[in-house]
Amino acid sequence: MTIQAEIKKLQSKSRSTTLQKFFKTGPGEYAEGDIFLGLTVGQSRGIAKKFKDLTLKVLAPLMTSKIHEERLIALVILCERFPKAPETEKSKIFNFLIKYRKGINNWDLVDTVAPAVFGPYLFQRDRQILFKYAKSEKLWEKRIAIMSTFYFLRQHDFTDTLKIATLLMHDEHDLIHKAVGWMLREVGKRDINIEKKFLNKYATQMPRTMLRYAIEKFPETERKAYLAKK
Structure with missing residues (x-):
């Protein structure tokens, strides 16, 4: 068969x-x-x-x-x-x-x-293709770009997740907002200070869904403080 x-x-x-x-x-x-x-x-x-x-x-x-x-x-x-x-x-x-x-x-x-x-x-090769995809007009290429960095995060390599998150900051699709917010939350699981440094710089620019996903595990008072910046 x-x-x-x-x-x-x-x-x-x-x-x-x-x-x-x-x-x-x-x-x-x-x-x-x-x-x-x-x-x-x-x-x-x-x-x-x-x-x-x-x-x-x-x-x-x-x-x-x-x-x-x-x-x-x-x-x-x-x-x-x-x-x-x-x-x-x-x-x-x-x-x-x-x-x-x-x-x-x-x-x-x-x-x-x-x-x-x-x-x-x-991971140990040239990653420029991910930045090319992050700048693509195609929804799924952009999601591939940010979701590929999940592996990098597991190796405690945060740099390209944050760079690609910045590139996708003003994307219009909620599936990108959710994916970027999710990866930022994963950064925070490994180093909360790095995530907060990023959020303190970009929270006012981030789509609300992206921000909500990123701060999902924060204490309620901190979540409210970040959301109040929107």
């Missing part, structure tokens, strides 16, 4: 309807046209495990599929493969994702692959 047939076998009309609404696939919404078959994340990961050895050539059609779960499963396969792959294979995986990045076009897809492949691959 092909991976596509395995995916289709588990489709659920009721879950499909729910997911289509949750992931904003309607006309004019951020994921317009994305098709969900209704698999659970657990089911998708189970299929990824079963088909973990598929080649990049076989995964390529999944990355261009209109079906969300096919793209997700392809990304999960690559995320699981990446850490143990030799350096030459890691480069092939990264370049494959760059080539097919149009298929990384919803927040769950970005948040799956950016910290697991983009971040680790770029």
Whole structure:
């Protein structure tokens, strides 16, 4: 049985309807046209495990599929493969994702692959591609830029998270506001003084959602003080 047939076998009309609404696939919404078959994340990961050895050539059609779960499963396969792959294979995986990045076009897809492949691959390499994406007009490239730095944060490297957060400060989309605020909160988990220094400089400029996400774990009095600056 092909991976596509395995995916289709588990489709659920009721879950499909729910997911289509949750992931904003309607006309004019951020994921317009994305098709969900209704698999659970657990089911998708189970299929990824079963088909973990598929080649990049076989995964390529999944990355261009209109079906969300096919793209997700392809990304999960690559995320699981990446850490143990030799350096030459890691480069092939990264370049494959760059080539097919149009298929990384919803927040769950970005948040799956950016910290697991983009971040680790770029950690000790030139990171200019992330700054290019941060300046892109494409929503998902911008989210890839900031979410890739999640890996850097886990290594206590805060510099590029803060630089990219600054570049995205005035972005208009709430999915960018939420992602940047989330990464700033992650900075604070590791060094609260660095986060507060950034907030003290930029809180008055930040979109309210971004700020709220960034200060979510602060004591109530501090949250109110920062929000009062808006």
